[in-house]
Amino acid sequence: xxxxxxxxxxxxxxxxxxxxxxxxxxxxxxxxxxxxxxxxxxxxxxxxxxxxxxxxxxxxxxxxxxxxxxxxxxxxxxxxxxxxxxxxxxxxxxxxxxxxxxxxxxxxxxxxxxxxxxxxxxxxxxxxxxxxxxxxxxxxxxxxxxxxxxxxxxxxxxxxxxxxxxxxxxxxxxxxxxxxxxxxxxxxxxxxxxxxxxxxxxxxxxxxxxxxxxxxxxxxxxxxxxxxxxxxxxxxxxxxxxxxxxxxxxxxxxxxxxxxxxxxxxxxxxxxxxxxxxxxxxxxxxxxxxxxxxxxxxxxxxxxxxxxxxxxxxxxxxxxxxxxxxxxxxxxxxxxxxxxxxxxxxxxxxxxxxxxxxxxxxxxxxxxxxxxxxxxxxxxxxxxxxxxxxxxxxxxxxxxxxxxxxxxxxxxxxxxxxxxxxxxxxxxxxxxxxxxxxxxxxxxxxxxxxxxxxxxxxxxxxxxxxxxxxxxxxxxxxxxxxxxxxxxxxxxxxxxxxxxxxxxxxxxxxxxxxxxxxxxxxxxxxxxxxxxxxxxxxxxxxxxxxxxxxxxxxxxxxxxxxxxxxxxxxx
Numbered sequence: 409x410x411x412x413x414x415x416x417x418x419x420x421x422x423x424x425x426x427x428x429x430x431x432x433x434x435x436x437x438x439x440x441x442x443x444x445x446x447x448x449x450x451x452x453x454x455x456x457x458x459x460x461x462x463x464x465x466x467x468x469x470x471x472x473x474x475x476x477x478x479x480x481x482x483x484x485x486x487x488x489x490x491x492x493x494x495x496x497x498x499x500x501x502x503x504x505x506x507x508x509x510x511x512x513x514x515x516x517x518x519x520x521x522x523x524x525x526x527x528x529x530x531x532x533x534x535x536x537x538x539x540x541x542x543x544x545x546x547x548x549x550x551x552x553x554x555x556x557x558x559x560x561x562x563x564x565x566x567x568x569x570x571x572x573x574x575x576x577x578x579x580x581x582x583x584x585x586x587x588x589x590x591x592x593x594x595x596x597x598x599x600x601x602x603x604x605x606x607x608x609x610x611x612x613x614x615x616x617x618x619x620x621x622x623x624x625x626x627x628x629x630x631x632x633x634x635x636x637x638x639x640x641x642x643x644x645x646x647x648x649x650x651x652x653x654x655x656x657x658x659x660x661x662x663x664x665x666x667x668x669x670x671x672x673x674x675x676x677x678x679x680x681x682x683x684x685x686x687x688x689x690x691x692x693x694x695x696x697x698x699x700x701x702x703x704x705x706x707x708x709x710x711x712x713x714x715x716x717x718x719x720x721x722x723x724x725x726x727x728x729x730x731x732x733x734x735x736x737x738x739x740x741x742x743x744x745x746x747x748x749x750x751x752x753x754x755x756x757x758x759x760x761x762x763x764x765x766x767x768x769x770x771x772x773x774x775x776x777x778x779x780x781x782x783x784x785x786x787x788x789x790x791x792x793x794x795x796x797x798x799x800x801x802x803x804x805x806x807x808x809x810x811x812x813x814x815x816x817x818x819x820x821x822x823x824x825x826x827x828x829x830x831x832x833x834x835x836x837x838x839x840x841x842x843x844x845x846x847x848x849x850x851x852x853x854x855x856x857x858x859x860x861x862x863x864x865x866x867x868x869x870x871x872x873x874x875x876x877x878x879x880x881x882x883x884x885x886x887x888x889x890x891x892x893x894x895x896x897x898x899x900x901x902x903x904x905x906x907x908x909x910x911x912x913x914x915x916x917x918x919x920x921x922x923x924x925x926x927x928x929x930x931x932x933x934x935x936x937x938x939x940x941x942x943x944x945x946x947x948x949x950x951x952x953x954x955x956x957x958x959x960x961x962x963x964x965x966x967x968x969x970x971x972x973x974x975x976x977x978x979x
Contacts, residue, residue, distance in 0.1 A: 457517040457528045461539070464511065464568035465546075471562040472508050480559050481506075488542040489515055493531045496593060512571075530597035532574070533608070539569030595624055595723035602730045609735045617731070618738075618745040624724035625750035634711060635684050645678030646671075660710060666703045718759040725751060725762065729769035742769075743777050752802045774810055778803060778817035785822035790831060797826055797837035804844035811845050815852060819845070820859055827864035832873035839868055839879040846886055853890050862887065862897040869906040877916065885927055899937050904928070904944050911949040913956035921953065922965050929969055947973050 430446045471478055486502040497519055505514045519528050546567040598617055602609045638646045638654035652664045671679045671687050691704050728747055732739045754766045784796035804814045826838040846853040868880025884903055887894040910916045910924045932941040954966040
């Protein structure tokens with residue numbers, strides 16, 4: 409919970425750090441040999457960032473002849489550099505040095521305690537306007553300055569800036585380990601750094617930016633920050649009263665003791681940081697996907713709601729987009745780095761700026777990724793085929809553009825083949841992917857029907873795997889509401905009889921059975937299929953269901969259906 413910058417600032421301020429280290433070793437009883445006393449050989453200071461630039465349009469002889477003008481010159485350079493790097497440094501963080509007889513200006517930035525030097529490097533490398541900014545800081549100099557003539561006295565014409573040396577980008581520590589604010593800054597700097605520069609793209613990829621940025625796309629709950637809010641006495645453990653007080657301050661209205669029981673795993677009377685993180689991390693994914701249950705899940709969803717990740721998601725997605733523009737190797741690295749599924753999930757963001765950056769990344773990445781997934785569907789082992797089908801399912805759910813992407817990648821045949829795999833999970837993902845491809849697209853629906861998928865989709869109605877059964881039902885609903893050719897394929901494939909079988913008590917969830925009744929009534933309303941519906945003994949199945957149904961809404965639905973069918977028989 410301690411910012412590394414605070415430690416950095418203390419080290420800068422301390423003149424006795426080596427003595428303090430030696431004294432600490434002695435107090436801990438770790439120094440035993442009086443003949444070889446402990447000592448600290450050297451201490452490296454926190455990093456600074458240095459670069460040079462060549463300044464034209466300045467008479468340095470005149471400048472050096474007037475100390476006040478020289479100070480004014482330095483101040484203008486400091487102000488320009490600080491303005492270009494942004495709010496992460498102050499003007500006093502920049503030092504400027506010159507040598508008489510040279511037009512080279514040396515700048516050194518010593519970041520304040522809360523900012524790491526690598527972040528300053530990112531900003532400097534990402535800017536394209538430093539020279540212009542420096543030059544602008546000398547405009548109007550004739551009427552300003554410390555002498556009667558002002559700084560204009562030392563200018564020979566418009567100030568120009570050239571030969572700016574670039575700090576070397578060495579590491580991306582803040583993308584991985586900094587605070588959320590620092591990570592956002594770093595992602596934004598990376599996004600700017602790689603625009604239109606393939607060398608910078610390659611450098612960023614080689615330094616490990618892709619997995620770091622991918623991690624920033626995921627939902628985030630800062631367990632360290634939260635733990636420190638509860639651990640009011642900084643003891644390293646949370647007592648039940650501390651937990652209750654912390655929850656109250658956060659605005660939690662749910663049960664407290666139940667959370668305490670869940671988190672104090674060793675029943676020691678204090679929740680350690682390890683217990684806190686381990687227990688909550690175990691349920692994080694399911695909680696954020698809406699699949700978890702219980703007080704821990706409710707607590708995690710509550711915590712996630714306290715933190716707005718939209719800005720960091722926008723910057724990270726934008727950085728991944730810019731890294732991959734026109735760079736085949738970077739595209740491969742981002743795909744292999746696992747960024748696609750988190751990007752697709754972020755298309756559900758409420759923030760327009762997030763969706764725009766994500767959509768830009770997907771526009772570049774979707775086609776090569778879809779091709780890779782189709783290849784896995786064709787040749788991979790069953791587990792990889794399952795994962796590929798799940799990926800294509802999510803891609804086709806994004807929008808019409810990416811439904812076309814899946815079709816153009818050749819996904820149709822391999823997905824239909826997967827319907828026959830015998831694996832309910834594979835069949836579920838394949839059926840859902842085909843459903844998403846067909847969604848509001850008659851041409852895609854026709855392709856699915858003509859490829860012979862309907863008979864295999866219908867087998868899902870018989871599955872005991874509820875997710876597969878639900879997706880198969882969704883398929884039938886789309887096909888029945890589609891073209892007459894699609895309707896005939898459903899009926900000829902035994903769809904009516906399979907739907908009637910789903911009305912048997914306990915054959916399906918009662919909510920699903922309501923949907924089945926509605927769907928059968930729609931089929932019965934089609935003149936060509938009414939006799940087949942009645943022949944399938946739908947009325948009898950409905951009457952049996954009405955006796956067994958516990959849900960009042962289902963009973964009303966069934967009773968209305970029976971009345972409608974009996975009236976149809978009379979006519």
